[in-house]
Amino acid sequence: KQTFESQSRIADIAYELPDLAMSFRSAPEVLSFVDTVFDTEVFAPDAPFTLTPPDAANLMRHTPFRRNEPGSVELWPLEPKSDVEPAEPWDAPKRMQTEISPKAKLANRIADFIRRELDTGAAVWDRKQKRPARPGDFLILVRGRTGGLFDGILQALKRRNIPVAGADRIQLLDSLPVQDLLNLVRFALCPEDDLTLAEILKGPFGGLDDDQLFAIANPREGRLWPAVQAARLPVTAFLEDVLVRRHHAPFEFLTHALERGHGLARPGWELILSRFGGPAREPVTALIDRAAAFDAGEAPSLQMFLDAVERRGGEVKRELSGPQDEVRVMTVHGAKGLEAPIVILPDSCAAHRSDRDGVFITEDGAPIWAGSKSGDVDLTTKLRAISEARALREHRRLLYVALTRAQDRLIVCGAFAGHPKSAGHADTSWYTVCQSAMTRLAETGRVEEIEDGERTIRRFGAAPDRVNPAMIPSAHATQLPAWLSTPAPVVTVNRVLSPSRLVQKSEPPVISPFGPGRAERLRRGSLIHLLFEVLP
Structure with a gap:
């Protein structure tokens, strides 16, 4: 909007902002809360979103489509600090938090809340009707994956047997199933x-426990x-076969x-x-793709493939926008474009992240390195x-993106951060502006205070209804045909190897699309694509 405004001024052309106030996603109470959070009068003389005109870009007045x-x-109170902080062991894992x-x-409180909502049948809207909430209806948004909160939420959900989708981004070498497959490569190279x-014996392929491994x-x-x-052992024959295949290409070895x-x-795969x-x-699929790409461009060697994977690693981005019925825990940046009936914002107490590299760009486009703040002059201060x-x-x-992911219910909470005598949240934190908005709504008499043990929860809007969880249709397992689990026949083709063809870059002959049997081939391809679309 700012770009269109500036260009229209330069061209001396009349310009009007489009009216995009109608929201089809969120309930009226969620939108009213968002409007209160970003009320321009609260931020005056500054603006909540922009530094330059147009001012209309900062006006926040949504019109709910879901009026009925x-x-x-x-707004939950902050999780307080413990009076006694325990000493952490010197070998404590990184990003882990004490209990x-x-x-x-x-x-733990978030996991207990989700477990309770699922067990008591908290209602959510689905096509203008209410139904019991499912695990896939919950979306937990954090600012980052480091700091302990992200991993703590995943572990707390798993301990309560709540289906959770896991991290939206993982390092390839940090994945346990990837390490299990790489261990097969390591064993083949050095038994x-x-x-x-x-x-391997303790992993999914061996299946031994500590006592069984100790006995051997x-x-x-x-x-x-x-x-x-x-x-x-039952796995012995498999490991002997792994040693036999040590000279195979990485893709063939892993598949x-x-x-x-x-x-x-x-x-x-099943294990x-x-x-x-x-x-x-x-x-695992990312590792297989890496092996296929490696075979296409390098000599098919397990040793070279293992070295390439261990040196380069890589990040895997998981798509959490699918229909899996699991709780999603992800960053706000990764949630852009997504939505969920119940959204929880637990990472709300930190201040905004300032630019600390000291490199700034002047109005003329010249870069300036200012160094530390103590050495600022007038220009660098500005x-x-x-x-x-x-x-x-x-x-x-980013807070606006997080708040507007919620369809029916929005929950803002946080963990105490900072000095014990402080408020527990930074002045520019999300919790600060949300708390201020809830206080202004309370002054109008539209906020209810709910006693929950030793803490008080403030709620804007009506309490969610409860629906019998038995109304959720059970997913019956479909009997798969026997041919899906029957191995395909092994076809052995004698291949002449030469040093000049180790890279395997030769292309197979191309079949003419207009040759005999064209109609049968096209029909076969259409049927295969149709199977890909309908098979689970």
């Missing part, structure tokens, strides 16, 4: 590596692999372990998914203030 579908907004830390307690073999490893003399061979798994009771669940599918104002407005725009 009420919702609610809740009595405010973030850990908040994560004398006892630690790798022990990890403790009395042995020498390496672990001869002891496993002597014990004739054989996942789809065939010679010697295993079930295919590798991995039964151990780690649906979130394991994306990182540039630093402009940069700070832009960061603050970006901070507010």
Whole structure:
């Protein structure tokens, strides 16, 4: 809008902002709360979103399309700090929180709340009718994945057996199923590596527990692999087959372990998914894609592939916008364009993130490195203030995105942060502006205070109705045809290898699209694509 405004002024053309006030997503109470949060009179003489005209871009007056579908907004009190902070062990895992830390307690409270809402049949709107909430109706938005809150929420949900989609972004090498597959590669290259073999035996392919592994490893003399061979475990035949295939291309090696798994009771895919669940599918698929790309451009060597993966790693972005009936925990940036009936904002106490590199751009487009704030002159002081104002407005725009993801219910909460004698939240934090908006709404008599144990929750809007959870239709497992689990016949083709063809870049011959049998081939392709569309 600012770009159109400035260009229209330069061209001396009449310009009017389009009216985009109608909201089809959120309930009236959610929109009223958003309008109150970003009331321009509260931010005067500044504007909530912009530094320059047009002023109309800062006016926030939504018109709800869902007038007859009420919702609610809740503001929870901050999770307080413990009086005694326990000493953390020197080897405590990174990004982990102690059980009595405010973030850990908040994560447990959110998980308990979701469990209670599911068990009591909290109602949400679905096509102008109410139905009981499901796990997929909950969306938890955080500002970042570090700091302990993100991982704490995931762990708290899993401990209560609540289906959760997992992280929306994961590092490839941090994924346990990926490490299980890479361990197969490591074992094929070096069967004398006892630690790798022990990890395979404890993983989904081996399925041993600590006592079973100890019974094999403790009395042995020498390496672990001869002891496993002597014990004739169910996984022994599979591991022997892994050693036989050590000279295969990475893609062929991994897909054989996942789809065939010679010697295993079930295919590798089933073992991995039964151990780690649906979130394991994306990182494993990313590793397979990496292996296919590696085979196409490099010599098909397991050693070179393992080295490339360990050196480069990589990030896997999981799509959490699908129809999976699981609680989604993701960043606000990743949630742009998404929506959910119940949205929870737990990461609300931090201040906006200022630009700390000290590099600013003048009006003439010249870059200036200002260094620390103590050495500022008039120009750098002005540039630093402009940069700070832009960061603050970006901070507010991100809050607007977070608030407007909610369809029916919005819950704002947080964990105490900062000095014990402080308010527990920064002056520019999301919690500060949401608390201010709830206070102004309370002055109009439209906010209800609810006693919940030793804390008081403020709610704007009516309490959600309760619907019998038995109304949720149960998903009956469909009997799959037998041919889906029947291995395809093995076709062996003798291939002449030469040093000049190790890279495998030769292309197969192309079939003419206008040759004989064209109609049959097109019909076959259409049927295959139709199967891809309708099969689960």
